[in-house]
Every structure is written in structure tokens, then in C-alpha cells.
Amino acid sequence: MRHPTKLSALLLAVWLGASSANVSAEQRDAAYHAYINRDYEVAGKLYGHNARNGNSLAQFNLAMMMIRGESSEGSPHTGVSWLNQAAEGGFAQAQFNMGLLYEHGHLVPRSQTMATEWFRRAANQGHGAAQESLATQYYLGRGAEKDERLAAFWYERAAANGEIASQYIVASMYESGDGMQKDLHKAMYWYVQAAKQGDQAAYMKAQFLLKHLTQNSR
Structure with missing residues (x-):
């Protein structure tokens, strides 16, 4: 079974678009525009001010800026301290980002x-990428007892959230009966969902399964 590859870019992505309590739209927009204009000094000060006032979005953004230097x-x-807060x-x-730090041992002691x-x-x-990562931890027995049924549960939750790698994995699980009851129609469904997002391997698997199901229905 293939597993999703986690990119360090996920860790370093600055979450700029969400709204948040304790910060006015004007403050949020000012920090956002400063950041995208590469005025990191101003953006850092604005996020720092709001972070110290207890705003979790600002704490996250400030953390990401610090981690990126x-x-x-x-x-x-x-x-990392701001990220943890x-x-x-x-x-x-x-x-999710704290999980990535511990998984890879980046700036913290590695701990699965x-x-x-x-x-x-x-x-x-309901964080899709975290659901996918948690599923992989259960599937591989990393930081938790190996449990294919729990892995299947979380992969399917991630698949429903649009995670393309999980859609392919869930399809393969339904196809093989690995961690869940074998169901070729459900396998077909999830291969199609992944194919719609551009997964060529999923497209080929869907074509193969369609041919197989059509032949068996005659």
C-alpha cells in the first residue's frame, strides 16, 4: 500500500485567510497585506501584538514566521512555543503542525x-491532513498500537474530506479487504473520487474495476 508523503511545506505554510476572534478585520488585513508584500518586520509586529493578546490565529502566524526565520x-x-500555545x-x-514537528524531530525531540x-x-x-496522518500512524504502528481497522476509519474520514492520497488508499482497502470488509463498488467509488482530482493511477484502477464489475454482472 502506498502512503501519503508529508511535505515540509505543510509545516511552513502561513495560515493567513481564516477569520479569528479578538482581532478586527482591519488588523487582520493589515498583517496579511504586510506579509504578502514581504514586509516581515511589520507583519511580525502585528502578529506579535495580537498573539500576546491571546489570539490563536496570530499565535500560529507568528510561530510560522519565526520557524521560517x-x-x-x-x-x-x-x-515552537507560540505554535504549542x-x-x-x-x-x-x-x-497538525505540532504533530509534524514531533514526527520529524524538527526543533523538538522526535516522538511518534x-x-x-x-x-x-x-x-x-475534522482536519483532513491530520486524519490522514493519524491513519498512517495506526497503519504502521507508529506512536500507537498497530490497528488496521482504526487506520481504515481515519483514512476514510480523510478521504471524505477530499484528501486524494486517502481516497486512493481507502479504495485499495475496499478492493483488497485490508482493514475493512471487501467491497468492489465502494473501491470503485473512491478510485473515481481520486481520479477526479487528477490521480492517474486511480483512474487506471477505476477503469480496471469497471471492466471487472461489468464482466461479472453479465
């Missing part, structure tokens, strides 16, 4: 157990 407000390790405050993207816990917290909030 874009802010003079603090070091990458200080960024945003994660503890319930910000799902921050929880901690990675799994953070992925779980974000997954429970």
Missing part, C-alpha cells in the same frame, strides 16, 4: 507518541 520577534524555538488553544492547523497525540487532536476537529 522571517520574524525578528523571536527564534525558531520561540516559534496556539495548539493548546484548540487551533487545529497548529495541532507525541506526533500521534497531536494528529489525533486535530483529526477530531
